[in-house]
Amino acid sequence: MNTRQNLSAILVLLGIILAFLPLSGKYSLREKPDKLLSEVLDEKTCFTADQVARFVVTEDSTVQLIDLRSAEEFKRFSIPGAINIPYNELMALDLESYLNRDVRSIFYSNGDYQSGYALIIARGLGYKNCFVMKGGLNEWYNLVMNSRFSGETITARENALFETRTKARRMFTELNSMPDSLKARYRESKEIERKKLDGGCE
Amino acid sequence: MGPITSLPGFPAWLDLLIAFIIGIGFGFALEQAGFSSSRKLAGMFYGYDTTVIKVFFTAAIVALVGSQFLSYLGLLNLNLVFVNEYYVTASIVGGVIMGAGFIMGGFCPGTGVSALSIGKIDALFYVLGGLTGAFLFAETYPLIQPLANGAYRGPVKINEVLGLSPGLFTLLMIAAAVVMFWLAELAEKKFARPDITDKI
Amino acid sequence: MNPYLAGTLLGLVLLFSMYLAGRGLGASGGLKYCVVSIVGAIDKSHADKSVYYNKYFEDGQNPISNWLTLVIFGVLAGGFISGAVSKRLKFKIEKSPKISNFRRLFFAFTGGVFFVYGAQLARGCTSGAALSGMAVLSLAGFITMMAIFGSAYAFAWFFRKNWI
Amino acid sequence: MKRYSIVLALVIPLLVMVLIKSFTTGHFRSDASKWAESSINQTNLIMQEQLKSLEEKPLMVILDEGKAIPDEVGETVNIPARTLLEKDNQKKLRAHTGSIVLVSADPAISAKIWMLLSQMGYKKLYILTDSTDNEVLKYKFRPDTGTVPEL
Numbered sequence: 001m002n003t004r005q006n007l008s009a010i011l012v013l014l015g016i017i018l019a020f021l022p023l024s025g026k027y028s029l030r031e032k033p034d035k036l037l038s039e040v041l042d043e044k045t046c047f048t049a050d051q052v053a054r055f056v057v058t059e060d061s062t063v064q065l066i067d068l069r070s071a072e073e074f075k076r077f078s079i080p081g082a083i084n085i086p087y088n089e090l091m092a093l094d095l096e097s098y099l100n101r102d103v104r105s106i107f108y109s110n111g112d113y114q115s116g117y118a119l120i121i122a123r124g125l126g127y128k129n130c131f132v133m134k135g136g137l138n139e140w141y142n143l144v145m146n147s148r149f150s151g152e153t154i155t156a157r158e159n160a161l162f163e164t165r166t167k168a169r170r171m172f173t174e175l176n177s178m179p180d181s182l183k184a185r186y187r188e189s190k191e192i193e194r195k196k197l198d199g200g201c202e
Numbered sequence: 203m204g205p206i207t208s209l210p211g212f213p214a215w216l217d218l219l220i221a222f223i224i225g226i227g228f229g230f231a232l233e234q235a236g237f238s239s240s241r242k243l244a245g246m247f248y249g250y251d252t253t254v255i256k257v258f259f260t261a262a263i264v265a266l267v268g269s270q271f272l273s274y275l276g277l278l279n280l281n282l283v284f285v286n287e288y289y290v291t292a293s294i295v296g297g298v299i300m301g302a303g304f305i306m307g308g309f310c311p312g313t314g315v316s317a318l319s320i321g322k323i324d325a326l327f328y329v330l331g332g333l334t335g336a337f338l339f340a341e342t343y344p345l346i347q348p349l350a351n352g353a354y355r356g357p358v359k360i361n362e363v364l365g366l367s368p369g370l371f372t373l374l375m376i377a378a379a380v381v382m383f384w385l386a387e388l389a390e391k392k393f394a395r396p397d398i399t400d401k402i
Numbered sequence: 403m404n405p406y407l408a409g410t411l412l413g414l415v416l417l418f419s420m421y422l423a424g425r426g427l428g429a430s431g432g433l434k435y436c437v438v439s440i441v442g443a444i445d446k447s448h449a450d451k452s453v454y455y456n457k458y459f460e461d462g463q464n465p466i467s468n469w470l471t472l473v474i475f476g477v478l479a480g481g482f483i484s485g486a487v488s489k490r491l492k493f494k495i496e497k498s499p500k501i502s503n504f505r506r507l508f509f510a511f512t513g514g515v516f517f518v519y520g521a522q523l524a525r526g527c528t529s530g531a532a533l534s535g536m537a538v539l540s541l542a543g544f545i546t547m548m549a550i551f552g553s554a555y556a557f558a559w560f561f562r563k564n565w566i
Numbered sequence: 567m568k569r570y571s572i573v574l575a576l577v578i579p580l581l582v583m584v585l586i587k588s589f590t591t592g593h594f595r596s597d598a599s600k601w602a603e604s605s606i607n608q609t610n611l612i613m614q615e616q617l618k619s620l621e622e623k624p625l626m627v628i629l630d631e632g633k634a635i636p637d638e639v640g641e642t643v644n645i646p647a648r649t650l651l652e653k654d655n656q657k658k659l660r661a662h663t664g665s666i667v668l669v670s671a672d673p674a675i676s677a678k679i680w681m682l683l684s685q686m687g688y689k690k691l692y693i694l695t696d697s698t699d700n701e702v703l704k705y706k707f708r709p710d711t712g713t714v715p716e717l
Contacts, residue, residue: 225476296524297549307513331514
């Protein structure tokens, strides 16, 4: 057999194999399930509402909050600094721009379900820098928004925690009480620039 | 999981080093294919030498088949590989202009640079012409902008347009290429010009 | 080298490029970046004013330190290595014996102008648009490929004296 | 045979790799969004009283360690989340043909496990929930219209 016939035979056989493979452009999780399981059950993938409040108060730039609620809910109010990726759009989006970053992404929704799903998807796709806020906005309200000091004495630690909560609550209320136009402008400034794939001859 | 350079924290200098190394491979492969000879390249259009079609389609298919296997085996994320964007008129008009340039100059930019590296003086003139062409394009860009940016369709894939799976389309493309290779060798026998091609 | 083997080699280089950098090969882009940096060095104010050039100077980086430019330098090096290996290093003008040197160099220059102009318009040349595009099943790649080869066949008759 | 040696040397290893990849169980299925569908419209959440309306008796999987077993609606197994992917446990789950209901006091655990198993190709997989409003905010935001912040 000459080179042409060899090459033709190889390519045709490989082509036949390919024709049988499901090669949809849709993505699937790549991590090994057992590795992923032990990863997400680790407490390190969870932040408490208090920790998130501290990120908000210190305007920590190594953290990106991702709000999974619907666009309408997000428009009404959100934690300062958060961006919105509605959970039902999560899997239709190109997550690369949002999650392949040096900052830690923290998912939150109202409860625990959607952030839990999102964590599996994101970490399963190999984005290691993803976390959740435990208890979601319900917990945030419970801990931060409705925090009230009661008692006689206060330790330094409690005092610091209380101050953070108060400050976070003030920031949350101030931001979300703004008129819609200002709110929209604030959110635009937080938006992440979509990465464009590099290539071609441009 | 590839592409490697899209991993977070990948250093920029290494990215450029990879570009250089890939360039070396590119130049080496072009020169080894005999693409540093303009008469061999032009032979494609007169039937006496069909190296271009053989190399070109073999290369495209090897990369296509390879990338799909890598993707299936979970080594390469094809969603992160650049897909050329389709500007309908620009692609066609640009292609026609390129075809005219091809038959006049006998090179395309890659082969021209590779021929320049082994001392072809005509390739030097070709590359200088190429630089002039890029300069002219930049200067006439305001005039030609509507044509260049019009009829934008985004990064469309041909198999999606045809409604086929990527694997099936690949198989069809391979079948077409195999037939083409066979025809090319028949043409080479018919229009043989050993005086031109054997020298290379 | 046997064209099928050379094609396989080229395909593997392209595959490596996709695997390592997520992009195909490209040659015309590198030439453009050379022009852009030359223009920027000679007349910076012109470059800043032009709608075309200014986007390349936005981030304050030299356009020469670009992926595509380095590919071009690599092609020069790789071609030279291959020529040395196969003992093809030689200064010469390749042409049909029927035409003069001037005619060959004139058409080489004109061909270069046309080709790169078209490549800028179509956003890639035979390697950047057609070859790399086909390898990722891009419709633009197939269309550009057909346009290039179709038009070259159509014009082939007019320039036959140059080659045969 | 010798004539085809190059062809076979290239094609067979690739074919073997592809076949190994295709037939390895215990990895994620392709197309993540397809397997996540019912989490979007929340049909994967089920309440205690809805359990009876399932066609077959479900397998109740208790994900918490040493947790008390709820009302007998179906077969019950206790598989702590951490040991879920151990071979024996996977065998138990795969052997059950009807619905599987995940039970945990912590909704975060059941959510993560639900998505993990779904992506591995489990169908008819539910989360037992005491109320469907876990994803509803129980509090109301009261804007403070008194202050206008500087931006």
